[in-house]
Amino acid sequence: MRHNTTIKVASVAAAMAFTLAACSTSSETESESTDSAASSSSAEAGSSTDELSVAFIQGVIGDNFYISMECGVRAAAEDLGGIDVSVQGGQKWDPALQQPIVASVMATSPDAILIAPNDISALQRPLEEAAEGSEIVLVDTTVEDPSFAVSEIASDNVGGGAAAFAAIKEMVPDGGQVLVIDNQPGISTSDARVQGFEEAVNADDSFEYVGVQYAKNEPAKAAEIVTSTLQRYPDLKAIFATNIFSAEGAATGIEQAGVAGEVQVVGFDAGPAQVEALEDGTVQALIAQQPYQIGYQGVEQAVAALKGEPTEAKIQTGFSIITKETLGTEEGQAALYASTC
Template sequence: MKKFFALLLALVMSLSLVACGGGDDATTDDTTDDATNEETGGETTNDYKISVVLKTLSSEYWGYVKAGCDAAAAELGVEVSVVGPGAESDIEGQVAQIEQQIGAGCDAIICAPNDAGAAANALQAALDQGIPVLSVDTDVGIEGQTTFVGTSNVDAAYEGGKWAIGQAGDGAKAVIIYGQEGDNTSNMRREGYQKACDEAGVEVLAALSGQNTTDGATKTMEDMLSAHPGEIDIVLCHNDDTAIGAMNACKNAGVSDVIIVGFDGNASAVDLILAGDLIKATVAQQPYEMGYQAVEAAVEVLNGGTVESVINAPVEVVTAENGQAYLDNLASMQG
């Protein structure tokens, strides 16, 4: 019935336009717009091309970010290309991908930089062409950037550190395995962990890079265990791959009385937590939501709208108590 009245109104308007000397073309355009809004609830599809350059596509976490980007593309009716180098350490490879995406032509570009400075230099070409630049997960921080969609890594790591310290009790000593040297996200997570330890009077015996990989973290943890035998109570890790590496090193050394905290909320890490393994918690970001929100923000800007300069994504500390509920929610987001 509603559609009938809309069509009747359009007919009346067309007759009115004819009487006033208006053309049939204007009438046809108005009717098409009304039908489109009626069928899609106000959302219209378009041919925007949005490029997304992530840190890598070879990890579970970044797969969730990509899934969110893809879901937004399907629901908002835009074309989204998601790429990433083989490893987060491949700074030059990511820069090349940024340049390729801009050169191929895109209406907006979203980036999670492996190195903010290197990425900013490459993304400047997009800004020079009037192409919106957005950051996701890790802030590029380039002047003229549209928005940053992500987590406060300092605050998130701080919460993970506080939880671990609460479990370990008085007199605990910790180590920090951070990520890639010079990476801004790594620096912020390390800062958050350190802040939690400093406030609680927990001594940080060492802070070393695990290179963002399981193998790298295994070697780093082996070195820490050798340097501080029997002293380490808490291991605060840059991501879940790092936490798994630390766990492997502890098991190989016969160490079982440590609390390992990961970061990212990967399902593989939560499974280990629920199984009662050495990883006791992971600081869970919402990578799916971040990917979705980043594409959504790009579309909003391309449609002439505005977005906040920072779009915050919440976090939670996932433990054995809430791990299953977290996994169930993760599964529902993936469909």
């Protein structure tokens, strides 16, 4: 294995060579020399895990989902023995911004990199190159060919999309027109959420699916999408927003259009803005992921790989459905995302 967990025995070998050359050396001196070398080797081996470094590259900086994931990363690093953690992230969800961050992290030669790739294609080659010097764990999102990674850890996003439709069906039992607002195509997690939602809604004749539109992580764009869609589909009954920024913008658009309470919104994720929208009734349900667990398990998988221990190729974490009624419960509070660690 290429990492610093290998026990170095060079000092022992040197001591043995010296003993063979110096025939007049007493057996006591030989014993002391050998014991000293062995102690040095053991000290190196024992401290190797304490010197491990893990770089966490967030999908986008300042996102409560990734802040919660960072909390899990840091907690696991502490629990597993004081592993050094560094955190970076782009100001926007943009592969053009993330690629130079990957290059910068590679230059520091961390033992492991946890990353949420911004694009399934654009980050493929950069991460393959990074895997030549670091163990790679893909968290939340993935790439086209993740075979270089020791593990992929993400929510059951197809199931989450289906759950979002189930929540809408509960709130709109008579059916109607429904819209999806996504970030952008080519993001593995939100693509899966859309897939799960579309499969569910297309199997129910009481609902008309008016399609998916992309807000590119810009709440203002999501708000514009809502207002323009309402002009075209005035009988719109519900919206599924696949991430934090889409849900935030959808809530704003509904308020601006004056149809709060008439158009139901199910958001994905449970950041402060979404919780506020849930409390004031603009958003009626949230599908909360478990980012803390994704981060924690990501470090566990990286360390296992560094130690030469078995790893899990793919791990799926669960989610919770939060409504205004369940928000105040212990389970509901535990599902909310963190603002700081």
